[in-house]
Amino acid sequence: IVSVNSAKLEKTINSNLTKTLQGTVPGLEITNTSFKAGAAQTITIRGDNSLSASNAPLIILDGIPYDGSLNDINPGDIESVNVLKDASSSAIYGARSANGVIIISTKQGKEGKPKISFSSSYGVGSIANKIDMLNGDEYISMLQEYKRWRNLTTNFDPLAILQTNEIPNYQAGKTTDWIDLGYRNSMQLNNEFSISGANEKTSYYNSIGYHKENGLALGDQYTRVTLRSNIKHIPTKWLEIGSNLQFSYSDYSGTTPDRTALVYSSPYGQVKTSTGDWELYPVYPQTFLYSAFADFNATNDNHVYGGIVNVYGVLRPAKGLSYRLNLGYNLNSNYLGTYYPKNTNTGKGANGLASKTSNLNTRWTFENVLDYKTVFGSHTISFTGLFSREGNTSDQSYLTGQGFVSDATLYNFMTSASIKNISSYYTESYIESLMGRLNYDFGKKYFATFTVRRDGYSGFGANNKYGVFPSAAVGWTISEENFLKNSTSMKFVDLLKLRFSYGINGNMAIPAYRTLDSFSSVPMIFGDNSTTVNGLLNSVIGNPDLRWEGTEAYNVALDFGFFKNRLTGTVDLWKSNSKDLLMTRSVPVMNGYSSVWDNIGQVENKGIELSLNSINITKGDFMWNSSFNFSKNSDKITSLSQGETKNIANLWFVGEPLSVIYNYKQTGVWQLGQEAEIAASPQKGEQPGAARLEDVNKDGKLDASDKVILGSRTPSWRAGLTNEFKYKRWSFDIFINTVQGIKQDNGLLFPIKYGIDKNANFLNIPYWRPDRPNNRFTSVGYMNPWNIPYLDDASFVRIKDATLSYDLSSIGIIKSWGINKLTLSVTCRNLYTFTKWIGWDPETTVSGSEALGAYPSAREISFGVKIDL
Amino acid sequence: MKNYIFNKQGRNFITMVIASLIIVFAVSCNKDFLVEKPTSFLGPDNTFNTADGFKTAVVGLYAAQRRQIVGEDYGLFFVGTDIARVGLTLPKNKYIEELGSNVQPSDFGSFWDWGYALVGNANQILDKLKTTDVVWAAPADKAQVEAESRFFRAYAYRVMTYCYGDLPIVTELTKPFRNDFTRQPVAEVQRLIINDLKFAEVNLPETTTFDGKLVKAAAQHYLAEVYLYINKPDSAEIWATKVTTSSNFKLMTSRFGNALSQPGDVFSDLFKENNANRTKGNTEGIWVQQWQYNVIGGDEGGYTWDRRDMVPFYSLNSGFVLADSLGGRGIGRVRPLTWWLNAYESQDIRNSKYNIRRHWYFNDISKPALYGKELPITDILRNSGSLYESSTKFDFAVTAVNPSFVNSAKDKYIIRLPETYLLLAEAQMKRGKLAEAAASINVLRSRANATPVTAAQITMDYILDERGRELFGEEMRRLTLVRTGTFMDRVVRLNPITGPVFKPFNVLFPIPQTAIDANTGAELKQNPGF
DSSP: OEEEEHHHHTTSOOSSHHHHHTTTSTTEEEEOSOOSTTOOOEEEESSOOOSSSOOOOEEEETTEEOOSOGGGSOGGGEEEEEEEOSHHHHGGGGGGGGGOEEEEEEOOOOBEEEEEEEEEEEEEEEESSOOOBOOHHHHHHHHHHHHHHTTOOSOOOHHHHSOTTTHHHHHTTOOOOHHHHHBOOEEEEEEEEEEEEEOSSEEEEEEEEEEEEEOSBTTOEEEEEEEEEEEEEEEETTEEEEEEEEEEEEEOOOOOOOHHHHHHSOTTOOOBOTTSSBOSOSSOGGGOOOOTTTTTTOEEEEEEEEEEEEEEEEEEEETTEEEEEEEEEEEEEEEEEEEEOTTSHHHHHHTSEEEEEEEEEEEEEEEEEEEEEEEETTEEEEEEEEEEEEEEEEEEEEEEEEOOSOGGGTTSOGGGOSEEEEEEEEEEEEEEEEEEEEEEEETTTEEEEEEEEEEEETTSOTTOSEEEEEEEEEEEEGGGSHHHHSOSTTTTEEEEEEEEEEEEEEEOOSOTTTTSOEEEEEEEESSTTOOEEEEEEEEEOOOTTOOOEEEEEEEEEEEEEETTTTEEEEEEEEEEEEESOEEEEEOOGGGSOSEEEEEOOEEEEEEEEEEEEEEEEEETTEEEEEEEEEEEEEEEEEEOGGGOOEETTTTEEBTSOSSEEEEOOEEEEOOTTOHHHHHHSTTTTOOBTBEEEOOTTOSSOOSGGGOEEEEESSOSEEEEEEEEEEETTEEEEEEEEEEESOEEEBGGGOHHHHTGGGSOOOBOSOOOBTTBOOSSSOOTTOOOTTOOOOEEEOOEEEEEEEEEEEEOTTOHHHHHTTOSEEEEEEEEEEEEEEEOOOSSOTTOOOOBGGGGGOOOOEEEEEEEEEEEO | OTTSSOHHHHHHHHHHHHHHHHHHHHHTTOGGGGOOOOOSSOOHHHHTTSHHHHHHHHHHHHHHHHGGGSSGGGGGGTBTSSSEEESSOOHHHHHHHHOOTTOOGGGGOHHHHHHHHHHHHHHHHHHHHHHOOOOOSSHHHHHHHHHHHHHHHHHHHHHHHHHHSSBOOOOSOOSSOOOOOOOBOHHHHHHHHHHHHHHHHHHSOSOOSSTTOOOHHHHHHHHHHHHHHTTOHHHHHHHHHHHHTOTTOOOOOSOOGGGTTSSOOHHHHHTSTTOSSGGGTOOSEEEEEOOOTTSTTSSSSSOBSHHHHHSOOGGGSTTOOOOGGGTSSOOOOEEEOHHHHTSSOTTOGGGSTTTEEOOOBOOOTTOTTTTTOBOOOOHHHHHHTSSOOEESTTOOOOTTTOTTOOSBOOOEEEEEHHHHHHHHHHHHHHTTOHHHHHHHHHHHHHHTTOOOOOGGGOOHHHHHHHHHHHHTTTSOHHHHHHHHTOHHHHHHHHOTTTGGGOOGGGGSOOOOHHHHHHOTTSOOOOOTTO
8 A cells, every 4th residue: 555645745736646646656657648638647556457458447536436537636635545556455445456446535624723725826838849850951852862762753853842732832932840830838727725624523625626728739728627525524423424525527628730740741831721721731632641730620529527426424333333334426427529610621521520429427336334343452353344336327329410501500500410320328337246354453563354355247147247356464563573672783673564465356347248249230221312221230249158357466565664764665576467357259250250258368467666765864944855666567468368379469479568569570771782682581672771671580581470579568667756855945846757668669750651652741860861871760762561660769767847835834924914824836847858769758658650649748837826724 | 332322222223233234235135236238239139029120130231241342352353363453552462463472361361251240140140030939021021031141141152152162151150159160162152052042032022122132133143153153054044044034124225314414325324323223224233232422321331442443543643633524533453454455346335435444634724734635544654553444334423522532332233134144145155055145145245336246256265255345343253263263264364464473272362360260179271372
């Protein structure tokens, strides 16, 4: 268990919890796959356990499973975050705890006079690392080299090479920096206001938060409004009742330019037409290379509403005995509407194209917890029994229409569309759990916990709905032993605790209805312009034998505190085996279908985690603290279906990590003078400037058997270091994190991904030319016939946050205004990144062609003020 | 203890709590809580319980059959045969044309996958017809559902056996799955096809008001074909004659349909958009696959690849812009061989400028120096796929509204009456009735204004040439060559690229490696040579 409290969470100015947690907890892996405004980060705990199912941890918000985005929670409302990584501690959260558990508790009022808090921050940012594209002259010489290399022309006059729309700009010497055109400075504004307080019987906490963000891309924005009300009331000693309410509204609306097109568009491309509309084809219509702004006039509205109602009651009828009833209701609703008017690329052919999606997801939770605790002598025994049920529904409807009379009605009057299509979906699923846990503690020296649970999931086959999952943990506080307490040589030891846990946790891993056969509806017509009739075809062939995935995990940990707890920390060693993984298995298509879901496959994960906190210096008004964390884990597939050693379709290999890059091995670039060698190689017919590939099995052919594993997309280790300095009213925090040992294919290095054959721009790299030979980058004319990846090391070290704050609370005049606390701070985020990666942010792990359009990260500076009355 | 409810009551309270918990736990034994109740999708249980459910499932088969034409592999029916070669390079087409070591089994499995998916869906309906009692409005309805299902099953096996040879024969949807399939001889497959088609022939209607639905003549046509395949020309002649003498179908001999105001001839009218269906007065289409641009149900997730394959990528040439008058946006994947271009008499309407585009004129107004002038076709242009002589059968006019649309949504003849005449001629020739065979072919030639063929000229080669002239791009040529056993001979003589490298085993595609790999319970043998 790793805990993070509000003091730590509130230190840096951040719009959401995951951004703050990133890199600070060993084993908690948080990655930005996009830096779009409001984009959620992906979270895993101790790597991936499942091949097909979600690897996201279970989030428990105020005791109840939470389905919404962590983005929807106002970070200012959070009191503490606990991360449960081992099998025993997460076992009480059951059914979906195999991927670890994140427990979030929100704030409660504290006894005393009502506290009014207000905090506000404002920040601006710009692209941290703008990629360097070729300028006009370089672009032309690149195209000339492309055509020369591919022997496409004998006329290298720019006027012959440039296309219709480029020529006037070229003649006028006018170039466009498309990236500058499509991006701007980002902005973040955050306001939070809360009132809280408590007397001996009642406590309350109410807050409202408003957050607004403009992303770097034009038109990209995110707005969030959150409301929270927590109430706790203890009318008598034996009864406690309370509620937690949360409402959130998030607005992700906005149309942005096509980021990939911003990268590939020719510097001589035409931006707008003579009438002031966006030019759909900056280069030439026949190329179908669309402008980044071809759909920029579209409307894209995206609203998410989330509500949580949790109520609970606790009865304490006798000493040590309590019964708790939790009732939770979670509601999440998403409304999406898009309209592509007739002057956009997408709307043009369709004569206006509209769509509207409504989603409503609900979850109810009903939980009974019986606790009994007794102490006799040095023995403390406690028992917990739990019975819970949970129901989930998901309801979606989707409408599209095209052919509109007017653009003015957007997606709001689809009645007037000439072609309409509707679809709707509904799923429901249920979980039932029963759990018993026994805790034993002897003299605060020895600890033991045993848990057994039985979980049922509606999505499994009739005979396999339930799974039984046991776990156990033991602990020994060595520092409580007399031999340590009395030892003078070991006097520096304040805490030494050894823990061991073992357990199996279940993962449901599949959506509802996978045990049943289902059809897909296929529309058909009989006759020209006739009425649509629907047909049915097999879609899913159910497997009634599907059952729980189980993850068996071991964990050994040592907690320590030395030198009057100036140096504290934890070391964890762990290993897990996930079995019966739910995967689709290929079956002979002669059955009439080619795959079924089945419990096959095993994955092993193991790792080491270290966290260290040290008070380096405390001298008078000056203090320097450091905290460091490190985690390394390695995953590998230990079994696939029926003795299969590889599954090429999914790139799964027994004995290898879950996510690998598998392809031909590039050993360099063919050079001038090697023509004879090329002719004698399997790459006969290629020319200098092409990628040189290895014929691994030396059979004189390049085929599937020459493909090898080139690297893993999973980082091998991560670390984070926070340094905290305090001097009088000043404090300064700096946080550095690193992700190492990760490879990605870098689409930005592929000329072919840009569409250079259609006059597209290219990244400014020293690509191979006869006068500029090199062994890394191929010629721009190389069309990559073997489809090899251009691999790059995506490891990085990042100075992530630096915060300087000044606490005015102790100034007399401030106090005299009745202000208890006043802090001013400035935070710089994403200050600098050290990496070998060429391109946008190395953290955006999208690969291949998408790397062109990865959303860049911003370097930001924010100013904040916090006032408590 | 003072802080809590006093002792006695306390005990009662505890009893109460525990009792209520027991009740709660007892509720947990309620097994129904975790039972899934599908209310949002259709499956076998809630579909095959009414006659309408069966009819809906059969509509699915029509959709599944259409999928044969969607995707780049469609071109494999033409390139590397005696009629066409690769225009613009597509690696897979190139492989099958050059037949080098790059021919990987994984590249040619799409018709296997398509075929067995169609077979599986048909089998499921046939299984459920046997095991489920539902109320039918008329007994003929049930027979028609069975007839359509068996027709589609036969059609899938027909295509697959021509492509791959011996096949595992599966006549039920196997659940749980099997992995011990073995290949049965072609003769067994032919027997299944004949049985299914015979049932379909009896129970399909003579005509239908729904364009695209199966009629009796479609089953008769394929019966004629399969009897030729098993070398029973007498049976083939009987079945083909049933179609050619049917009062429901006859050749179109004068101009018709919605392009009358444009210059053209009856042959070009046959291939104009929305002219193929019987309800439009066309009596030549026996089975017309239905497609429609921008209509729900008018596509199959994609459209047909006809136009994409057959129309050259002329817009690659400076001075050309995409235009419906040039066929729309093609990308020139399939290019006819030279012998075919020279196989027509000049007066043959199938060779008219309306039906074969042999001259190309610049059409980009923004290039006034070129506009209106002819770009002569050279071998360099032909080899690049950007300009060649091409059939206009597959022109599709949607470029004006959607220039980047590259497929075609034009209805497609799967069986057109002239092919039945050609099957009839083949049967007659095999029985030595050369004069009758010539007469059958002359029905087509006289409509086309071509010189009648004489009995002395009738050979298998002549019939295949005539099929090329009449049915270019319509008949899936590879299948015809396999059936007639002329593949090797014709390719070696007529295809300058594939001919020199063609080996006897190249007649068949390799079966997909995925099917071999997944069939772990028995050996599924690969075709020789791969």
